[in-house]
Amino acid sequence: MKTWLFGVWIFVGLSVVGTAIAKPTPVAIVVHGGAGTILKENLTPELEQAYKQTLRDAVEAGHKLLLQGEPGEKAVIAAIQILETSPLFNAGVGAVYTWEGEHELDASIMHGGSLNAGAVAGVKTIRSPIAAALAVMHQSPHVMLSGKGAQLFAQEQGLEIVDNSSFDTERRKQALERAKARMLGAGVYGNQQGNERFGTVGAVVLDKQGNIVSGTSTGGMTAKRYGRIGDSPVIGAGTWADNASCGVSATGHGEFFIRYHVAADICSRVKYQGVSLIDAADTVINGVLKAAGGDGGVIAIDNQGNIATPFNSPGMYRAKIDKNGKLAVGIYKAWEKE
Amino acid sequence: MKTWLFGVWIFVGLSVVGTAIAKPTPVAIVVHGGAGTILKENLTPELEQAYKQTLRDAVEAGHKLLLQGEPGEKAVIAAIQILETSPLFNAGVGAVYTWEGEHELDASIMHGGSLNAGAVAGVKTIRSPIAAALAVMHQSPHVMLSGKGAQLFAQEQGLEIVDNSSFDTERRKQALERAKARMLGAGVYGNQQGNERFGTVGAVVLDKQGNIVSGTSTGGMTAKRYGRIGDSPVIGAGTWADNASCGVSATGHGEFFIRYHVAADICSRVKYQGVSLIDAADTVINGVLKAAGGDGGVIAIDNQGNIATPFNSPGMYRAKIDKNGKLAVGIYKAWEKE
Numbered sequence: 001m002k003t004w005l006f007g008v009w010i011f012v013g014l015s016v017v018g019t020a021i022a023k024p025t026p027v028a029i030v031v032h033g034g035a036g037t038i039l040k041e042n043l044t045p046e047l048e049q050a051y052k053q054t055l056r057d058a059v060e061a062g063h064k065l066l067l068q069g070e071p072g073e074k075a076v077i078a079a080i081q082i083l084e085t086s087p088l089f090n091a092g093v094g095a096v097y098t099w100e101g102e103h104e105l106d107a108s109i110m111h112g113g114s115l116n117a118g119a120v121a122g123v124k125t126i127r128s129p130i131a132a133a134l135a136v137m138h139q140s141p142h143v144m145l146s147g148k149g150a151q152l153f154a155q156e157q158g159l160e161i162v163d164n165s166s167f168d169t170e171r172r173k174q175a176l177e178r179a180k181a182r183m184l185g186a187g188v189y190g191n192q193q194g195n196e197r198f199g200t201v202g203a204v205v206l207d208k209q210g211n212i213v214s215g216t217s218t219g220g221m222t223a224k225r226y227g228r229i230g231d232s233p234v235i236g237a238g239t240w241a242d243n244a245s246c247g248v249s250a251t252g253h254g255e256f257f258i259r260y261h262v263a264a265d266i267c268s269r270v271k272y273q274g275v276s277l278i279d280a281a282d283t284v285i286n287g288v289l290k291a292a293g294g295d296g297g298v299i300a301i302d303n304q305g306n307i308a309t310p311f312n313s314p315g316m317y318r319a320k321i322d323k324n325g326k327l328a329v330g331i332y333k334a335w336e337k338e
Numbered sequence: 339m340k341t342w343l344f345g346v347w348i349f350v351g352l353s354v355v356g357t358a359i360a361k362p363t364p365v366a367i368v369v370h371g372g373a374g375t376i377l378k379e380n381l382t383p384e385l386e387q388a389y390k391q392t393l394r395d396a397v398e399a400g401h402k403l404l405l406q407g408e409p410g411e412k413a414v415i416a417a418i419q420i421l422e423t424s425p426l427f428n429a430g431v432g433a434v435y436t437w438e439g440e441h442e443l444d445a446s447i448m449h450g451g452s453l454n455a456g457a458v459a460g461v462k463t464i465r466s467p468i469a470a471a472l473a474v475m476h477q478s479p480h481v482m483l484s485g486k487g488a489q490l491f492a493q494e495q496g497l498e499i500v501d502n503s504s505f506d507t508e509r510r511k512q513a514l515e516r517a518k519a520r521m522l523g524a525g526v527y528g529n530q531q532g533n534e535r536f537g538t539v540g541a542v543v544l545d546k547q548g549n550i551v552s553g554t555s556t557g558g559m560t561a562k563r564y565g566r567i568g569d570s571p572v573i574g575a576g577t578w579a580d581n582a583s584c585g586v587s588a589t590g591h592g593e594f595f596i597r598y599h600v601a602a603d604i605c606s607r608v609k610y611q612g613v614s615l616i617d618a619a620d621t622v623i624n625g626v627l628k629a630a631g632g633d634g635g636v637i638a639i640d641n642q643g644n645i646a647t648p649f650n651s652p653g654m655y656r657a658k659i660d661k662n663g664k665l666a667v668g669i670y671k672a673w674e675k676e
Contacts, residue, residue, distance in 0.1 A: 115597045115630070121459075121567065122484060141528030142566045143593045146460060147485055149565025190479030227487025228480045229459065236574040236599035255481045259453045261574040264599045265606065272610035292453070 026323030027066035028206045028305040031058045031079050033089045034199040035251045035297040038315025038331055051088055052329045052336065055319035058082040059329075062203060063321040072205045072213030073134060076109060080130040080217050083201035087169045089317070090199025092128065095167045095219025097176035099189075103167040103219055106233040107133040108144075112212035112241035112303075119233035120154070121146040127160040130217040133233075135159060144233060167219070179223040189225060196222035197295065200232055202239070202249025204301045206323075212247035212301055214239050214263070221254065230254030236264035243303055245271040248281075251316065252289075252296010260289055266300060277301075281308040364661035365404035366544045366643040369396045369417050371427045372537040373589045373635040376653025376669055389426055390667045390674065393657035396420040397667075400541060401659040410543045410551030411472060414447060418468040418555050421539035425507045427655070428537025430466065433505045433557025435514035437527075441505040441557055444571040445471040446482075450550035450579035450641075457571035458492070459484040465498040468555040471571075473497060482571060505557070517561040527563060534560035535633065538570055540577070540587025542639045544661075550585035550639060552577050552601070559592065568592030574602035581641055583609040586619075589654065590627075590634010598627060604638060615640040623648040 033055055043051070062079035066072070084092025095103040107129035108119035118137025121144065126132045132154040136145055145153055155161055179196050183189050200218040207213065216239045218232040231238035231254035238254070240263035241247035248263035257263075262284055269280035281300050289296070290312045297311020305323035309316065309330070319329045328335045371393055381389070400417035404410070422430030433441040445467035446457035456475025459482065464470045470492040474483055483491055493499055517534050521527055538556040545551065554577045556570040569576035569592035576592070578601035579585035586601035595601075600622055607618035619638050627634070628650045635649020643661035647654065647668070657667045666673045 110597075117597050140564070141530075141593065142562075142564065143596045144567040144572070146565035146567050149563060153564040192479075224480075225487060226478070226480065226491040227484035229482040229484050234482070234572060234574075235596050236572075236602060240599075255479065258481045258573050259448075259455050261578075261599065261602045264574060264602060268603065268606040268610060272606060 025208050025210055026206065026305040027063070027208055028301055028307060028321065028323045029059055029062045029066060029075060029079065029203065030299040030301060030307050030309060030320040031055060031062070031083065031203045031318065032249065032251050032299045033083055033201050033317030035295070035311045035313045035316035036195040036198055037313060038317070040332060048331065051317055051331060054082065054086045054088055055317055055329050056327070058203070059319040059321055059327065062205060066205060066207055069208045071209065072207035072211050073109060073111060075205045075207065076203045076213050076215040077130055077134060079203040080201055080215050081128055084128055084130060084217055089201045090219045091201040091217040093167050094169050094172060096172050096199060096222040099180065099223045099225040101176065102164050105129040105217070105219055106230060107215070107217040108233045108235060108239040109133045109137055109213065109215040110235060110239050110241040111137065112243040112247050115242060117143050117235045119144040119235060120150040121229045121233040122227055123147070123150045123154070124164045125151055125161050126154045127162045130215050131159055133215065143235065175222050183223065192221055192223065197253045198251060200251035202251060202299060204247045204249050204299050206301050206303065206305045210243065210303065212241045212243055212303060214241040214247040214249050216249045231257035234258055236261045238263060240264045240267055242267050246277050246300050246302040248298050248300045250296065250298045252313070253294050256289060256292060256294025257296065260292065260294065262289065262298065266298065270302060277306050278308045282310045285310040286312050363546050363548055364544065364643040365401070365546055366639055366645060366659065366661045367397055367400045367404060367413060367417065367541065368637040368639060368645050368647060368658040369393060369400070369421065369541045369656065370587065370589055370637045371421055371539050371655030373633070373649045373651045373654035374533040374536055375651060376655070378670060386669065389655055389669060392420065392424045392426055393655055393667050394665070396541070397657040397659055397665065400543060404543060404545050407546045409547065410545035410549050411447060411449060413543045413545065414541045414551050414553040415468055415472055417541040418539055418553050419466055422466055422468060422555055427539045428557045429539040429555040431505050432507050432510060434510050434537060434560040437518065437561045437563040439514065440502050443467040443555070443557055444568060445553070445555040446571045446573060446577040447471045447475055447551065447553040448573060448577050448579040449475070450581040450585050453580060455481050455573045457482040457573060458488040459567045459571040460565055461485070461488045461492070462502045463489055463499050464492045465500045468553050469497055471553065481573065513560050521561065530559055530561065535591045536589060538589035540589060540637060542585040542587050542637050544639050544641065544643045548581065548641065550579045550581055550641060552579040552585040552587050554587045569595035572596055574599045576601060578602045578605055580605050584615050584638050584640040586636050586638045588634065588636045590651070591632050594627060594630060594632025595634065598630065598632065600627065600636065604636065608640065615644050616646045619646040620648045624650050
């Protein structure tokens with residue numbers, strides 16, 4: 001009898017302590033606008049300010065929805081659409097040009113609770129590729145749709161269709177011309193250099209329901225040919241989410257991110273090796289990938305709301321609002337002082 | 339002096355033992371021709387015999403090259419091309435039809451030593467999609483090419499281009515008509531059933547140089563639409579190879595194999611959890627994937643030449659020659675008695 005009563009008291013006591021220390025589920029968000037050879041001397045103060053403001057707008061838009069208890073995918077879409085709409089980033093408006101002088105866009109999204117995912121590859125006329133990826137995830141029996149078929153599907157889903165030229169920017173056009181001139185001069189295709197190799201936007205969130213959601217959107221590689229598909233629409237390479245471990249959106253030299261299945265590998269290390277997100281992400285980006293010659297970085301969140309943003313290139317456009325509500329923006333190695 | 343001499347003797351002794359127990363590097367190969375609702379009552383003895391003979395031909399062709407010391411990718415290509423050429427399997431000739439009545443083929447290959455990879459998606463006129471995947475791996479700066487661009491690349495590489503109708507078979511045409519009639523009748527797209535959902539061929543080898551190479555080739559899903567890309571050309575989902583762990587080729591309901599990044603996950607478990615290939619492959623196919631409702635199976639080889647072939651569907655066409663040179667062929671749950 002006494003033993004039984006003692007047990008009850010322990011139970012009640014633990015419950016009280018449990019209630020006392022139970023915090024509201026934290027929310028967290030991190031976004032990126034691409035990694036690469038981003039050097040302070042190449043950015044005017046005005047341009048730097050414009051990048052930072054847009055990153056801040058994106059992360060705040062997503063965070064607001066998370067605080068309202070909206071599902072993570074809404075926050076991911078809201079944040080990414082701000083980056084897709086901005087001409088500063090290589091996604092949507094401001095996407096790089098293919099060899100043929102067009103824009104071929106890729107995007108993907110993954111939900112860490114259902115492990116459901118959606119992706120579109122090589123779409124030319126869908127205004128918001130990340131919205132199309134979401135439609136594939138929710139409304140299609142498939143995970144990955146490509147080209148004209150993906151566009152037909154998006155149209156049937158009522159997504160906005162635009163002319164390919166609506167993604168044009170003079171800056172990217174000049175980048176294409178420089179790349180083609182060099183390749184034609186050297187008689188070699190495929191030696192994309194520096195920032196021609198990458199540029200992507202992405203967002204990863206932990207929502208109030210405890211779900212991790214990751215999304216990525218890109219215009220791919222400058223002067224790409226042959227219907228090249230990079231890592232952004234490849235689930236496991238450019239995007240991954242699993243509530244049991246973490247969520248990742250990658251940006252970098254896509255071929256390496258596919259070959260090293262970077263996004264999923266970081267989460268597999270967390271899940272199977274029991275290492276922290278910070279350690280796993282750092283090992284893959286600054287260890288494995290750097291040794292292989294793969295430039296780039298990732299943004300990642302684990303199921304406790306911890307954020308990692310390692311990159312092995314000089315810079316990565318990024319912003320985060322952590323589980324304590326603290327906002328930070330960064331372009332070069334260190335986070336900016338707010 | 340005496341201590342020093344003692345050390346030398348230990349060293350010499352160990353070297354002799356080392357030489358004595360060093361076996362020649364084993365070679366091993368396993369192939370599949372798709373998993374699904376394969377039931378003995380649905381196969382005539384003649385058809386069953388034809389399947390078994392073709393699987394045996396494929397595995398023997400690859401094994402012969404491995405014994406000669408040829409690189410693993412040659413063995414993978416030789417084995418898969420026999421299956422692509424046969425009208426029995428859903429790859430190359432005998433590929434299923436898309437909704438529009440065409441064939442859209444996918445293939446990929448990965449080398450476990452270099453972690454290099456190549457894939458083509460949605461190609462219509464390349465005679466051997468697996469050969470195109472190899473060309474992407476060796477001759478292109480990219481990993482994944484799609485559609486017309488992939489075909490242009492293959493043509494430039496001197497690969498054989500054929501008319502799409504050369505992949506036609508009456509049996510697959512009837513399967514398309516049945517699927518479309520049911521979908522149009524029900525007013526719903528995407529409810530592929532039973533064997534309409536899958537059918538793939540693949541090969542995984544361990545070569546004399548100790549390299550694991552994996553390849554997969556497929557016609558995809560009967561009545562597929564919207565430029566759907568399945569798991570076969572997705573590195574990490576349908577195909578994976580890493581000498582540090584294992585190589586895998588998958589066959590099944592592709593969307594699940596992408597969402598659970600099946601091929602890479604098996605190898606991540608081997609690498610990070612230290613479990614055996616047999617256990618890792620069984621856990622993913624008969625545990626994780628079965629619980630999620632994902633039908634299918636994999637063939638896999640680890641860096642010691644051990645072979646695993648789990649599947650959670652009634653059957654999987656398969657054949658292997660293990661590291662002891664022993665051949666086995668299987669269609670249903672048990673391997674056939676030779």
